[in-house]
Structure formats: structure tokens, C-alpha cells
Amino acid sequence: MTDLPEQQLPGRGKGKNYIPPRHQDRFTVAPFTRLVRGHALMAAGEAAMAVALADSLFLSITPGEARSRVLLFLGVSFAPFLVLAKFIGPVIDRMPGGRRLLVVLIAILRAVTMILMISQLDSLFLFPLAFLAMVLNKTYAVSKSALVPSLVKSGKNLVEANAKLGVAAGIVGFAAAIPAGILSLISPKVTLVFGALLFTLAALNAFKFPKQIVATEKPGDLEVNELHQPGLIIAVTAMGLVRASVGFVFFHLAFWFADPQRAIPLKELDTGLWTPVQYQFGPQFGTMWFGLAVSSAAIGTLLANLSAQRLKALKRIEYLLVASLLIIGVAGLFTAITRTTVTAILLMALVNFAAAIGHMSFESIVQRDAPDANRGRALANYYTRFQLMWVGAGIIPVLLELRGVIGFGIVSGIGFLGSAVYWWGLRQLAIGGIDASMVSHLRKRFTRSR
Structure with missing residues (x-):
């Protein structure tokens, strides 16, 4: 059959002498591919939230009543970015897997926010929850931009990589809006549960990102x-x-x-x-x-x-x-x-x-x-x-x-x-x-x- 010693056969050997099967690399998912999947799941969750809130108090309130609340929460949303940029951002960049951890936390918080919205669809408390979701979305966009250069094979592919992320998010977001719309016919609460599930899947996917250090x-x-x-x-x-x-x-x-x-x-x-x-x-x-x-x-x-x-x-x-x-x-x-x-x-x-x-x-x-x-x-x-x-x-x-x-x-x-x-x-x-x-x-x- 073959004259190779047993420990040199594919799938045999122990420790450093282990030789993986020839087909094993077929099941290895590239880090950037995982990022594409996670980004698409985040976009799908965002689409589900938009569908769920379409007929809620958040969008049906009159402009005069809404201005003061929107202005308040827009002003409050400045604070996370200022803190993130000046203090937290550099620390996270130097941590092994810091940005990965931040993406995981954001996805989990998005899922929790969706669950909290279920009981607040007809309450003014929906406003801070919706703006919290917006701040988390913007924070995720910053973290994603920091992750992409470390996950692509060559710096020359950076623009193409971001384009692929955008295309995946656009297509999956539109696709997710269809079942979200169908579920909203039952109840917007069901759509929110669907969105929370998507964000949970995004968090689980982000756990598999490599522990990259953005800046040493x-x-x-x-x-x-x-x-x-x-x-x-x-x-x-x-x-x-x-x-x-x-x-x-x-x-x-x-x-x-x-x-x-x-x-x-x-x-x-x-x-x-x-x-x-x-x-x-x-x-x-x-x-x-x-x-x-x-x-x-x-x-x-x-x-x-x-x-x-x-x-x-x-x-x-x-x-x-x-x-x-x-x-x-x-x-x-x-x-x-x-x-x-x-x-x-x-x-x-x-x-x-x-x-x-x-x-x-x-x-x-x-x-x-x-x-x-x-x-x-x-x-x-x-x-x-x-x-x-x-x-x-x-x-x-x-x-x-x-x-x-x-x-x-x-x-x-x-x-x-x-x-x-x-x-x-x-x-x-x-x-x-x-x-x-x-x-x-x-x-x-x-x-x-x-």
C-alpha cells in the first residue's frame, strides 16, 4: 500500500507529529469569511428591528412630541463615542482579541435590547432603547473598521473587502426583512424575538474571530x-x-x-x-x-x-x-x-x-x-x-x-x-x-x- 510509517499518514500521529487529514482544510473557515457572516447577521438583525418598530410608538408619535426626545437621546449618544475614541479605544486595540470582545458584547447587548423592547412597544421607554440600539450600531461600525485590516490577506484588498461586507449586509438585510415582515403580521413582538435570535447568532459567530491585536x-x-x-x-x-x-x-x-x-x-x-x-x-x-x-x-x-x-x-x-x-x-x-x-x-x-x-x-x-x-x-x-x-x-x-x-x-x-x-x-x-x-x-x- 504505502511505505510511509504509520505516524506520517494523514490523520495519524500525536503532538507535533500529527498530520491533519487532506480534507481537513476544506472545513476551515477563513477569518474574513467569519467576519462577513457576522456582519451579515448584524445587518439582518438591524432589518428585523426596523420592521418591528415600523408601527410602534417610536415612529407614530407626532413630530412636535418627538423632537425633544430625539434631541435628548442624540445628545446623549455623543458621550459613548467621545469616551470610546479618547480612552477605551486605544486600550481595546492593544488587548489580544479586544475588538473581537467588543463585537461580541455589542451583539449580546443588541439581543438584550431587542428583548427589552418587547414589553415597551407602546411605552415612551422605547425611545432610549431605540437610541441605545443606534449607538451600539455606530460603535459596531467603528470596531468592524478596526478588524478588517487585520483579517484580510493583503492591505491592497482592503477596499474590496469592505465592498464584500457591504454587499453581504445589503443582500442578507433585504432577505431578512421578508420573514421579519411575515412575522410582524402575527405580532411585532415575534419579530423582535427573531431579531434577538439573529444578534445572538452574530455573537456566537464573533466568538470564533481570531484574537488579533489591532495595535501593539x-x-x-x-x-x-x-x-x-x-x-x-x-x-x-x-x-x-x-x-x-x-x-x-x-x-x-x-x-x-x-x-x-x-x-x-x-x-x-x-x-x-x-x-x-x-x-x-x-x-x-x-x-x-x-x-x-x-x-x-x-x-x-x-x-x-x-x-x-x-x-x-x-x-x-x-x-x-x-x-x-x-x-x-x-x-x-x-x-x-x-x-x-x-x-x-x-x-x-x-x-x-x-x-x-x-x-x-x-x-x-x-x-x-x-x-x-x-x-x-x-x-x-x-x-x-x-x-x-x-x-x-x-x-x-x-x-x-x-x-x-x-x-x-x-x-x-x-x-x-x-x-x-x-x-x-x-x-x-x-x-x-x-x-x-x-x-x-x-x-x-x-x-x-x-
């Missing part, structure tokens, strides 16, 4: 210098504006769809003058329209992730970030002019599409301009700032009762002004228009204590 030591001079180059600093600013527009649009549309004063001119009088006519699917359908807008946002993000391979082939990846801001500007202007429900839903889709391609561009810029930096730590810091921009911009339409045209105009202004300033910054860098003193000022402005 504090950033050195080379890493600090690379991460504070002028080109990267202006890219961070541009990406922050993109995230701010996403947060602003989300909350502005949430209140605009439910605004009882919203009316749309539909017909022209014989005198040639336009008259406001109440839209037949107006504010009384605000929850439905907002749900469609959130769904369109997911579609926009999915389409952007599907186009990752083609988009990252551009010679100047910065142009992609300029384009994302221009898309936001054009979409905001068009919606401000038309002010219809359909264009508002389209605005949500386009803004999230732009945000997704902006993320691809930004991650490519970090890879190119900071090759010696710890990408897990750097991206975690950057995405923490971006989440704060999302929350900060979201407070504006909650605090101020903005008319539709004003809010859409603000979105347009963010897009057009942001793209113009970023383009100007790129041109100045190309011709050497940014001198050493300006670079020094930028570094002092954006450098954090090490």
Missing part, C-alpha cells in the same frame, strides 16, 4: 507624519462632510415626511396660478414614506458596493470623493426645487450611494498615503470622527424646525461647497500652493495626543 504600541513618528499629510487631512474633512450629509438627510426626512403642514402643488387654476393641494399620500403616510426612504438608502449603498471594482480603477481616486460630494449637491438641489415625496426618497438613496463610494475613495487614499500606518487603529479613529459628524449634523434638523426647501438647500450647499473646497485643496497641493507653515498649522489642528 503607540503610533510612532513615521505613522503620525503619514497620517497628518495635508492630502489626507483634507480627505478626512471631505469625508466628514459626506457623513454629515447622511445624518442630516436621515433626520430631516424623518420629520419632513411626518410634517402635517406639508402640501404639494398638484394642479393649475384657470387663472394660471398654482394652488397648494394636499397630497393624497401625505403626512398621514409619513411612516411608510420614511420606511421606503430607508430602504432606498440600503439599495444605494448596495449598488455602490457592487461597483467597487470598477470605481477603484480610477487613476486619481480623489476624484471619486469629489464626485460623491457633487452627487449630494445635485441631489439636494433637485429635491429643493421639486419638493416631492418621490424625489425625497431618491435623495436618500443618492446620498447613501455617494457616502459608500466616498468610503471606498477614502480608504484607498489612506492605503496609498499612509503605507506604514496601523490601518486598523487609523480607520477606527477616522470612523469615530465620521460617526460624530453624523450625529452632530443630525441634531440640526431635530433642533430647528426647518422647512423642506431649506433643509434640502442645506444638503445641496454641503455637497457643492464641500466638493469645491476639496477640489481647490487638491489643486493647491498639486501646484505646491500649500506651504510649510500651512502644513504645520494643519498638523497642530488635527494631531491628537499620542
